[in-house]
Amino acid sequence: MWLWIAGFIKPYAGALVLVMVLSLIAVGGGLAQPYLTKSLIDDGILRSDSSFIWTLVAIGAAIAVCSTVLNFLVRRTYVSLSCTVLHAMREDIFKHILSLSPTYFSGSKQGDIQSRLDGDIAEIQRFAVDTLLASVNNIIMLVGSLVLIWTLSPPLVIVTAGVIIISTLFVRCLRPTLETMSRRARLHSSAIMGFFVEKLRCVKFIQAHCAEMREIHRLSDLHIAMRGDALRLQFVAYAAHAVPTLITSLTILGVFGFGSGYIASGEITLGALIAFVSYLQKSISPAQNLLGSYVSLQKARVSMERVKALMDERPAVASPSEPILLPCPANGILEFRDVSFIYPGSHAHVLKTASAVIPSGSHVLLSGKSGAGKTTITDLLQRYYDPSEGQILLGGANIADFNIADLRRVIYVVSQEATVVHGTLADNIRYGSPTASDKEVHNAAELAGLLVNSPRFVDGIRTIVGERGADLSGGERQRISLARALLMKPEILVIDEGTSAVDVLTENALFSTIRNGFSNKTVIYVSHRPGDMHYDVCIELVRGQLIQARSVP
Numbered sequence: 001m002w003l004w005i006a007g008f009i010k011p012y013a014g015a016l017v018l019v020m021v022l023s024l025i026a027v028g029g030g031l032a033q034p035y036l037t038k039s040l041i042d043d044g045i046l047r048s049d050s051s052f053i054w055t056l057v058a059i060g061a062a063i064a065v066c067s068t069v070l071n072f073l074v075r076r077t078y079v080s081l082s083c084t085v086l087h088a089m090r091e092d093i094f095k096h097i098l099s100l101s102p103t104y105f106s107g108s109k110q111g112d113i114q115s116r117l118d119g120d121i122a123e124i125q126r127f128a129v130d131t132l133l134a135s136v137n138n139i140i141m142l143v144g145s146l147v148l149i150w151t152l153s154p155p156l157v158i159v160t161a162g163v164i165i166i167s168t169l170f171v172r173c174l175r176p177t178l179e180t181m182s183r184r185a186r187l188h189s190s191a192i193m194g195f196f197v198e199k200l201r202c203v204k205f206i207q208a209h210c211a212e213m214r215e216i217h218r219l220s221d222l223h224i225a226m227r228g229d230a231l232r233l234q235f236v237a238y239a240a241h242a243v244p245t246l247i248t249s250l251t252i253l254g255v256f257g258f259g260s261g262y263i264a265s266g267e268i269t270l271g272a273l274i275a276f277v278s279y280l281q282k283s284i285s286p287a288q289n290l291l292g293s294y295v296s297l298q299k300a301r302v303s304m305e306r307v308k309a310l311m312d313e314r315p316a317v318a319s320p321s322e323p324i325l326l327p328c329p330a331n332g333i334l335e336f337r338d339v340s341f342i343y344p345g346s347h348a349h350v351l352k353t354a355s356a357v358i359p360s361g362s363h364v365l366l367s368g369k370s371g372a373g374k375t376t377i378t379d380l381l382q383r384y385y386d387p388s389e390g391q392i393l394l395g396g397a398n399i400a401d402f403n404i405a406d407l408r409r410v411i412y413v414v415s416q417e418a419t420v421v422h423g424t425l426a427d428n429i430r431y432g433s434p435t436a437s438d439k440e441v442h443n444a445a446e447l448a449g450l451l452v453n454s455p456r457f458v459d460g461i462r463t464i465v466g467e468r469g470a471d472l473s474g475g476e477r478q479r480i481s482l483a484r485a486l487l488m489k490p491e492i493l494v495i496d497e498g499t500s501a502v503d504v505l506t507e508n509a510l511f512s513t514i515r516n517g518f519s520n521k522t523v524i525y526v527s528h529r530p531g532d533m534h535y536d537v538c539i540e541l542v543r544g545q546l547i548q549a550r551s552v553p
């Protein structure tokens with residue numbers, strides 16, 4: 001995980017070094033201030049040397065202005081770096097998520113994945129960039145303060161070191177509690193995110209079942225569980241900061257109490273005592289910040305574990321390292337050869353040594369009872385899963401030997417649940433063929449019966465369709481999906497109940513469009529209602545077996 005994080009920081013190593021150098025100069029300016037104050041008091045004010053006083057005031061002012069400008073430059077570069085690293089990390093995780101198989105998503109809560117992409121990544125980035133950079137400054141400030149205290153009075157270094165050690169030990173004792181609390185806090189926020197993601201998707205369902213109050217109570221229960229832990233975490237985090245602050249305040253009071261005697265005996269000057277108090281504060285604050293970094297490290301570790309678990313997920317299928325070229329033409333004979341399939345984590349066979357041959361360019365009906373495994377076959381064809389046993393062959397070659405993206409361009413599935421993204425009708429139809437012209441998109445929309453006498457798409461292909469097509473009918477969504485397929489012109493088209501939501505007349509019209517548009521291509525119609533179409537081959541899925549009959553009706 002550290003290597004993964006380092007990979008994102010490495011390209012900006014030069015800029016990071018520059019930021020560190022600039023901030024170190026600013027830290028140096030901060031360290032010089034108490035020393036100037038000491039000279040101002042002991043050599044200027046107590047000796048009434050006004051020219052010396054004004055010289056030091058001018059130097060102090062110059063240092064203060066330069067530090068402010070430098071800090072501004074540091075902050076600006078640093079915020080931009082920090083954002084760039086965060087975005088690169090998130091893009092990498094998103095890329096990884098897009099490579100995962102449906103099994104991962106069916107077994108995980110969407111809110112949990114979102115929370116890893118959002119909160120956890122932000123936590124890691126805060127630590128990897130913000131905290132680490134601040135830690136370098138803090139270490140320099142701490143060491144510099146101790147060295148300067150040494151030059152003022154060596155015994156005072158022992159007092160300072162004592163305060164730092166006691167504070168560190170105290171926070172160390174809190175470490176296990178902090179770690180547990182942080183983990184629980186992340187789990188709570190991920191549960192709440194998951195709750196919203198799930199419920200916002202089915203507000204109508206909740207309303208239809210008059211379950212509003214039940215859902216509010218569920219949220220309230222999640223909040224109650226979160227509140228208790230959040231309060232405990234806040235308390236522990238507060239103690240980790242407040243106790244060292246209290247120890248410092250008491251030490252400063254003690255130093256003034258005992259120090260006054262040393263001033264009277266001439267062992268220390270007033271300026272040196274004031275400079276010491278200032279350095280003590282300057283060294284305690286970096287020590288506390290470093291301890292704070294330790295708290296950030298604990299939080300980042302929890303987030304890293306969660307992100308690592310996500311990054312460790314492997315896709316159930318992958319392209320071979322040396323894929324073979326697709327046959328030409330790409331719609332060769334499609335053959336299921338003794339294919340068996342069991343879903344990961346399940347024991348029931350969906351397919352059991354199933355065999356069938358689909359001739360090139362044929363139009364095929366695949367039927368079977370609900371739950372028989374028809375959609376599973378479409379998933380196997382597009383390689384979302386691989387058969388547990390047996391092979392699926394295209395043009396005589398195992399489809400597992402092709403590059404997955406190439407295969408999915410050749411075998412395209414119009415599924416029952418047509419996906420619609422927020423944007424125009426054209427954006428949706430063009431999703432699989434990004435370079436298609438407006439004219440081609442328009443033609444595909446017309447062929448799919450979207451624009452004919454449709455008051456819904458008043459702006460034609462420029463009509464905006466809402467998120468997930470929530471403002472469209474089921475039939476309209478399916479026709480968008482079909483238009484997408486018509487534009488993509490895959491060599492093998494699978495229509496998995498892709499017209500189930502349209503009326504019979506429209507369905508027949510669509511089927512005849514598909515028949516004309518895909519006359520020399522392979523089309524597999526997965527359907528409960530075969531209609532009165534002519535199919536070259538009919539295959540029925542019965543108890544995991546593919547029973548094949550040529551022709552019909």
Ligand SMILES: Nc1ncnc2c1ncn2[C@@H]1O[C@H](COP(=O)(O)OP(=O)(O)OP(=O)(O)O)[C@@H](O)[C@H]1O
Pocket residue numbers: 103106343344346350368369370371372373374375376377
């Ligand atoms: N991810 C999964 N993990 C485990 N079992 C699954 C998974 N997806 C589907 N199944 C099971 O596999 C079987 C076949 O499902 P599939 O969706 O392929 O059937 P289908 O013939 O398309 O059904 P329908 O006609 O109702 O859409 C069903 O029993 C289903 O519960």
